Amino acid sequence: xxxxxxxxxxxxxxxxxxxxxxxxxxxxxxxxxxxxxxxxxxxxxxxxxxxxxxxxxxxxxxxxxxxxxxxxxxxxxxxxxxxxxxxxxxxxxxxxxxxxxxxxxxxxxxxxxxxxxxxxxxxxxxxxxxxxxxxxxxxxxxxxxxxxxxxxxxxxxxxxxxxxxxxxxxxxxxxxxxxxxxxxxxxxxxxxxxxxxxxxxxxxxxxxxxxxxxxxxxxxxxxxxxxxxxxxxxxxxxxxxxxxxxxxxxxxxxxxxxxxxxxxxxxxxxxxxxxxxxxxxxxxxxxxxxxxxxxxxxxxxxxxxxxxxxxxxxxxxxxxxxxxxxxxxxxxxxxxxxxxxxxxxxxxxxxxxx
Numbered sequence: 001x002x003x004x005x006x007x008x009x010x011x012x013x014x015x016x017x018x019x020x021x022x023x024x025x026x027x028x029x030x031x032x033x034x035x036x037x038x039x040x041x042x043x044x045x046x047x048x049x050x051x052x053x054x055x056x057x058x059x060x061x062x063x064x065x066x067x068x069x070x071x072x073x074x075x076x077x078x079x080x081x082x083x084x085x086x087x088x089x090x091x092x093x094x095x096x097x098x099x100x101x102x103x104x105x106x107x108x109x110x111x112x113x114x115x116x117x118x119x120x121x122x123x124x125x126x127x128x129x130x131x132x133x134x135x136x137x138x139x140x141x142x143x144x145x146x147x148x149x150x151x152x153x154x155x156x157x158x159x160x161x162x163x164x165x166x167x168x169x170x171x172x173x174x175x176x177x178x179x180x181x182x183x184x185x186x187x188x189x190x191x192x193x194x195x196x197x198x199x200x201x202x203x204x205x206x207x208x209x210x211x212x213x214x215x216x217x218x219x220x221x222x223x224x225x226x227x228x229x230x231x232x233x234x235x236x237x238x239x240x241x242x243x244x245x246x247x248x249x250x251x252x253x254x255x256x257x258x259x260x261x262x263x264x265x266x267x268x269x270x271x272x273x274x275x276x277x278x279x280x281x282x283x284x285x286x287x288x289x290x291x292x293x294x295x296x297x298x299x300x301x302x303x304x305x306x307x308x309x310x311x312x313x314x315x316x317x318x319x320x321x322x323x324x325x326x327x328x329x330x331x332x333x334x335x336x337x338x339x340x341x342x343x344x345x346x347x348x349x350x351x352x353x354x
Contacts, residue, residue, distance in 0.1 A: 040178035041222015058330030065323030076312035
């Protein structure tokens, strides 16, 4: 479901432009820093899903989701207040210029950058351009290459004996691929050869400990995403907001990275025979339609209200509802297993057979 929804959203966003700068809506340098580590974490998380008992996964899901929902909600309140101040300041400027008390044109990105590698021009007012002109093909090519290489390792594992030397070798070979690409991007960001353009001036200067922390967060997001079957996007969205990335760009870039990681999860869970294919395909289609409709509606509402914070509130609400529903179902299953005195301990990865 997440793969379908993410793919549909990315397809919609590929033509979209940054709200205030002459840049694509998706920040490809930000994705290049996080996505390889995210995919690596997914592989680890899927293995943990086999090892951990269902009750452990349920408790972890509730704790993580509640924490993220709270953090995102507070960030939404903060952004809402900034938007309100921006609207009031714009209205006051109009009055001082003798233009009357009409309502000022809303800005949908109150905390977005006003300078940086992109420039705010009349051209930036365009909300859509050709997909071919809006994609950074070099960066996308690198991301696809990482996905294909790690996917090949995962498929290769399926033809080896679990926990054999070849099995562990294929697992370990994923590390230099993911770490190498993210490290290359991090070094370029540190030396100023590349920038996180969507952050403006704040995306030009990075310290070593910041970049190491960001890469570590990418792995953690992947592990949690693989363990809980989420693709990692629920972690990256709030994280990008904390980094100061504008809400629209944060959502689009997190979904872009999540497309790679969630599709990787699908392949890995398919190889482990952990889901029924017809059932999954049905929800895959439902998620695609829902994502396209939702993206269109939310974009229109933001354009009318001038409130980019709506994206953050939707994110927080979705995470909160997911925590309640998934957590409730998990607890119900756990109670049933306790009644039937089933084993609630760890499973062995080496003894697991798909």
